Amino acid sequence: MALGKDYVTQECSIARALEIVGERWTLLVVRDALYGVRRYNDFLVHLGIPRAVLAARLQTLTAEGILEKRRYQESPPRDEYLATDRAVALWPTLRSLGLWGRQHFGEAPLRYFRHAGCGTELGPYGECPACGIVVPVKDVLMEPGPGLDPDPADPVSRALLRPKLLLRPIGTDRV
Amino acid sequence: MALGKDYVTQECSIARALEIVGERWTLLVVRDALYGVRRYNDFLVHLGIPRAVLAARLQTLTAEGILEKRRYQESPPRDEYLATDRAVALWPTLRSLGLWGRQHFGEAPLRYFRHAGCGTELGPYGECPACGIVVPVKDVLMEPGPGLDPDPADPVSRALLRPKLLLRPIGTDRV
DNA sequence: GCGGTTGGTTCAATCACCGAACCGACCCTG
DNA sequence: CAGGGTCGGTTCGGTGATTGAACCAACCGC
Known part of the structure; x- marks a missing residue:
């Protein structure tokens, strides 16, 4: 800047x-x-x-x-x-920013973020309401939501359609 | 944009x-x-x-x-x-962003944010560790920290040197 | 030797941002 | 009632960032 x-x-x-x-x-x-x-x-x-x-x-x-x-x-x-x-330390910021965007300007949720251990959806601060802990980023499971285009053009978006843990490299299934 | x-x-x-x-x-x-x-x-x-x-x-x-x-x-x-x-709903985002900036690139804290009810400094998600609740923005008390210039030039910065509750209008003491 | 992949750099055109000047409505003072 | 000050802007020329397209170089597989 x-x-x-x-x-x-x-x-x-x-x-x-x-x-x-x-x-x-x-x-x-x-x-x-x-x-x-x-x-x-x-x-x-x-x-x-x-x-x-x-x-x-x-x-x-x-x-x-x-x-x-x-x-x-x-x-x-x-x-x-x-x-x-x-970068990992920016996760709470990105999480709350995304939540703000969806609650105030979005419609259907685009992605769900869950605690990989128990499957519970994360609370607003990245915590697991069931386990009562702040979930480490590497244990966050990302899943597509209903608002997401089911057949995107680029291979990266397509790879991100499958549930995956954050930080894990995407498997793009390159040809 | x-x-x-x-x-x-x-x-x-x-x-x-x-x-x-x-x-x-x-x-x-x-x-x-x-x-x-x-x-x-x-x-x-x-x-x-x-x-x-x-x-x-x-x-x-x-x-x-x-x-x-x-x-x-x-x-x-x-x-x-x-x-x-x-705007109030953006507080968690701003809070976590500021915390990130201070922890990774700042030195002395510039401002403290406390739960007005009990005086405890807020946790990373805007919660009060003592009371165990997420503090409403209007109950957040902002106080100057050691890193802040004690004699800033503009009257708004000067007004913000005094402890104040968020959202309360600044009293600039205009002449 | 040829086409494809990857990870860039260069360049002109466009767009946003900057700072300073200007402006109009209103107030207060003498 | 003229003159100066405040407040909340708008206008405008100059500068810098972003864009999209083109180009490039190293390497691979065939």
Whole structure:
């Protein structure tokens, strides 16, 4: 975020956070990372983001320690971007933001998030009402809801139709 | 948010939410509204936002039902912008975002948020650890922390140095 | 040798944001 | 009743970010 003026005058942790994740697309990239998207091309087709912007966001997110660039094969050299603890720590924010969007502007739920251990749907703060604990992100099970297009075009959306644990890499079933 | 391309392809409540509050400055305007800022000029000096951008944000936030424009005096005609339920519903998001910013990128806490009833500092989800309840926004007491500039320039920041309940209008002690 | 995949970079056009100036309605003061 | 101040904007030129399309390079499999 640097558009002539940043939020430096704001003495506020919210402003500090928005300096880093407040740019366009950035929070959606983090969301996808938590959903298990890891590769440049998968982010690209799933988000419909311009390539240059995606490259810039991945770079700043990596520089800020929110994603981690890791080589997963040597020949040809290929890197993937993994969600770090800082990205995982954004889960409550993303969860409450999504809940707000659905309750005030959405219709049918698009995705359900459950406690993988017991199947109970998460409460507003990511807690499991049945178990009385805050569910770790890796134990959150994501399932498609009724509002979701059952036959999306891109393979990443299609992979996300199947129930999956957050942070687990998507199995795109590439051909 | 309309820059040639919006987030319409995203079937996601987070994307829906970001369409509305994802633009630059928007979440800071909502934050200020929760802090008790109500007037155009107070937003202006506190945020340091360009006038045209502020006018645009206030208009869209009003149109989306997040703020409510209300006349508070007739002559000269003056309006104020009040936080609606939709703005209040963003409190968990702002709270967790601010917490994330402080824990990962901040140093000393800038503001404390306490349960007005018992004085206990709020937990990460806006709950009172002592009382075991989620504290309603109007019962949240905001107090300055050690990291805050003790003598800020603008009168709104100065007014926010005193402990105050969220949503209560700031007393700017205007001359 | 050829086409395909992956992960980018470059570039012109467009759009949003910035800062400063201007404006109109109203008030208060002398 | 003229002059200055406040409040809540609008207008406008300049700058910077975003976009979409094109290009590119390394490598693979055939």
